[in-house]
Amino acid sequence: MSLEALGWNSQRQAEFEAYAAQGLMPCRVVGEHRSHFRVSTGTSELSAVITGRLRKSAAERSDLPGVGDFVAIRMAEGDGPAPIEAVLRRTSALIRKAAGERRPQLLAANIDVVFIVTALGGDFNLARMERYLALVSESGATPVVVVNKADLPGDVVRPNGQIDGIDPGVPIHAISARAQDGARDLERYFEGNRTVALIGSSGVGKSTLTNRLLGHDAQATQEVRAHDGRGQHTTTHRQLFTRVSGGTVIDSPGLRGLELWNPSTDSTSDFDDIEALASQCRFRDCRHDSEPGCAVRAAVDRGDLDADRFASYVKPGRDSLRTAR
Ligand SMILES: Nc1nc2c(ncn2[C@@H]2O[C@H](COP(=O)(O)OP(=O)(O)O)[C@@H](O)[C@H]2O)c(=O)[nH]1
Ligand SMILES: [Mg+2]
Ligand SMILES: [Zn+2]
Structure with missing residues (x-):
């Protein structure tokens, strides 16, 4: 095996030159655990952790490394986990x-x-x-x-x-x-x-x-x-x-239902949970009133969704938000 088998290519190598000059090594993150990552060099797998500097430089939690990321690590001296110094540009996320x-x-x-x-x-x-x-x-x-x-x-x-x-x-x-x-x-x-x-x-x-x-x-x-x-x-x-x-x-990279973040539309709604349910209604333009196959009303009926929260979601004036999906 080589890092190429894991998707390393000439563009990534070109981007990596600056890190290579600092003595860093390219790896791909293959596992994410509570306290550490597993990264693969293509020939071996090792534990790695984010450096404090990388953590501070991340504007969003999603800027930090995750499974599938190509990262620059410094080989640890001794047995400790290798520090992840940088995350390479993502081709998709x-x-x-x-x-x-x-x-x-x-x-x-x-x-x-x-x-x-x-x-x-x-x-x-x-x-x-x-x-x-x-x-x-x-x-x-x-x-x-x-x-x-x-x-x-x-x-x-x-x-x-x-x-x-x-x-x-x-x-x-x-x-x-x-x-x-x-x-x-x-x-x-x-x-x-x-x-x-x-x-x-x-x-x-x-x-x-x-x-x-x-x-x-x-x-x-x-x-x-x-x-x-x-x-x-x-x-x-x-x-x-x-x-x-x-x-x-x-x-399954952790997707439950439809809670995907969509950066180009308004996703900072307070009703993401309801919107995730609404996306499973039988009809796309469901008003969660008396339509058959309404996933939102079903959640209220099951007790999974608080009736008051549902009421504030459907209150007049939110229509444009709901249909903008
Ligand atoms: N009939 C049938 N059952 C399948 C097929 N593929 C998977 N299953 C069954 O569906 C169930 C769920 O499969 P699983 O792979 O755990 O689903 P996951 O939750 O999407 O990962 C298991 O009992 C599988 O044996 C298939 O092609 N036909
Ligand atoms: Mg499964
Ligand atoms: Zn509905």
């Missing part, structure tokens, strides 16, 4: 604004392709898919729609290979990660040692597909709860996996 939090959080950096994974058996939702597509495009990565569980009954993908309502320019792959059908068609997205991230609802088969793409079981998969067809989250910390045949994969 998946950033989210967590519900109730004002500060953006980096989910993954330098992602070339995002597989937006959905599955037959009830997961597919056009409004949610459109939102994923828009936000992935904005991150700088290329979106690819993967409809998993093609072994189950369902008619999301039309016989011509397209999905009603989705831009025909977006590649769509109907596969079965479990039966191994069609997963080979996804190999092409790793050509040139590219990095692919998988996003989508829990239970759609992201970890199963990740294992398929890696050729071994690196990620734990889960059984879907029988009563409602939904999955539980089993993927805990973010990790970048290297494929033996080149390229890297990140299984």
Whole structure:
């Protein structure tokens, strides 16, 4: 293995020359833990920590290194973790604004392709898919729609290979990660040692597909709860996996629902949690009144969303904000 297999290229090398002159070494962040990072030099993996200077120079939390970042480290003397001195320019960044939090959080950096994974058996939702597509495009990565569980009954993908309502320019792959059908068609997205991230609802088969793409079981998969067809989250910390045949994969970089940060629109709303729910309503222009398939009202009914908060969200005058999404 070399750093090239992890996506290092001549542009990055050119940018790195100034750091090389300071005796620093290029690495890619492959894991993020509470107290430290795991970085790969291409030939070995080591622990690393952010220097105080780098922390101070970051205007936003999302400027700090995260999984997928290429960084400049100083080789530690002795056994301690290597200090990360700099983060190289990102070619793309998946950033989210967590519900109730004002500060953006980096989910993954330098992602070339995002597989937006959905599955037959009830997961597919056009409004949610459109939102994923828009936000992935904005991150700088290329979106690819993967409809998993093609072994189950369902008619999301039309016989011509397209999905009603989705831009025909977006590649769509109907596969079965479990039966191994069609997963080979996804190999092409790793050509040139590219990095692919998988996003989508829990239970759609992201970890199963990740294992398929890696050729071994690196990620734990889960059984879907029988009563409602939904999955539980089993993927805990973010990790970048290297494929033996080149390229890297990140299984669900931490996206829950649709809390992606969208830098070009107003995302500093106090109602991100409700807006994330609203994006899952059946109708895109849902007024959360009496429309069928309203995810916001359902959350109120379940007790997941406070009724008073909901009332202040729908109070007159907020219409423009809600429809501006
Ligand atoms: N029928 C069917 N089930 C699948 C397929 N791929 C994954 N699953 C199952 O879906 C469940 C959730 O898979 P998992 O990979 O953990 O989903 P994740 O939450 O998206 O990572 C597991 O029980 C898998 O065995 C598939 O192609 N067909
Ligand atoms: Mg998983
Ligand atoms: Zn609604």
